[in-house]
Amino acid sequence: MNRGFTMSFVLMLLLLGQAKAQQLIILKDSVKIGEQYYVLEEPKLANQYSNISMEIYKKIRNKSIMNSYFSATPEQRLKAKKESLMALMLDSRLREAAYGFEHYELFYDRADLLNLSVNIQSYGSPFESQQAYCFDLSTGKIVGKALFINHKGLLKMVSDKLKEQKKGLKLNLDALDQYEIVSHKGIFGGIKFLITDTVNYRNSGYEVFEVDLNSKEVTSYLAPAFKQRLKL
Known part of the structure; x- marks a missing residue:
């Protein structure tokens, strides 16, 4: 568009x-x-x-x-x-x-x-x-998947939810680098993972699937240091 x-x-x-x-x-x-x-x-x-x-x-x-x-x-x-x-x-x-x-x-x-x-x-x-991208402005570094702990467990949850939209799309840990921190008036609401299908090319580009995890689902996977900054 x-x-x-x-x-x-x-x-x-x-x-x-x-x-x-x-x-x-x-x-x-x-x-x-x-x-x-x-x-x-x-x-x-x-x-x-x-x-x-x-x-x-x-x-x-x-x-x-x-x-x-x-x-x-x-x-x-x-x-x-x-x-x-x-x-x-x-x-x-x-x-x-x-x-x-x-x-x-x-x-x-x-x-x-x-x-x-x-x-x-x-x-x-x-x-x-x-x-x-997610940056830590105290260092200038990309946060990426360091926002989370138990990467394998989190990836399984994301993969299971993705199957409801797109079957057969295999994910690796790099998928945990692409996300949106969801908040409402400053209150943490969860994480939306942005999964790009790089296998099936379309004229409009690669299709992006959104996998939403609410705060209850994802809080236990947040790294303690970032959990504190998100006021959880």
Whole structure:
């Protein structure tokens, strides 16, 4: 699905400005292509994380998109995205170049934990990819499956639930790296695992299955240090 927006909706977004969060903001700009507006996004960590911010940016940035700006500031990279997009439009090479739009979805943003997904879609193509990350902002490191203990037991639970949606899809421990920390008004609600079927390719990309574990099901699998930070 192309990320097209009506003029009124985009203007509302721009008037509202940046999408604010406790530790992260998403810088936004837009470009009109035909009758649609396309939103360009770039994440920016709060100033208090300036010592680790570039390390995190380099982990979530796609090198195939604006590679020469891989180490740029968020403001510089967002500006470069817009300038590159407009140049391709003027040269009528937008579809040929398969320009990639990055969309960031913030899942959890508290207690020095940052959980988000990066979705990439090429202009004019149904193909879309998704990658989830969970960072410990006290170190700048990816948390991944270290959020959990008893990995084999947890993987079995996830696999059993996945069978209800997709039979025959075999998982390994790397599946525990892709997840959304679910919360409601700051209260932990569980973990949603994002399982990508990398075997059966479709034109729109690899299908992603969601496996939900509520707080009662998953709390015993959370590592004590992170359980405390999630206020459990």
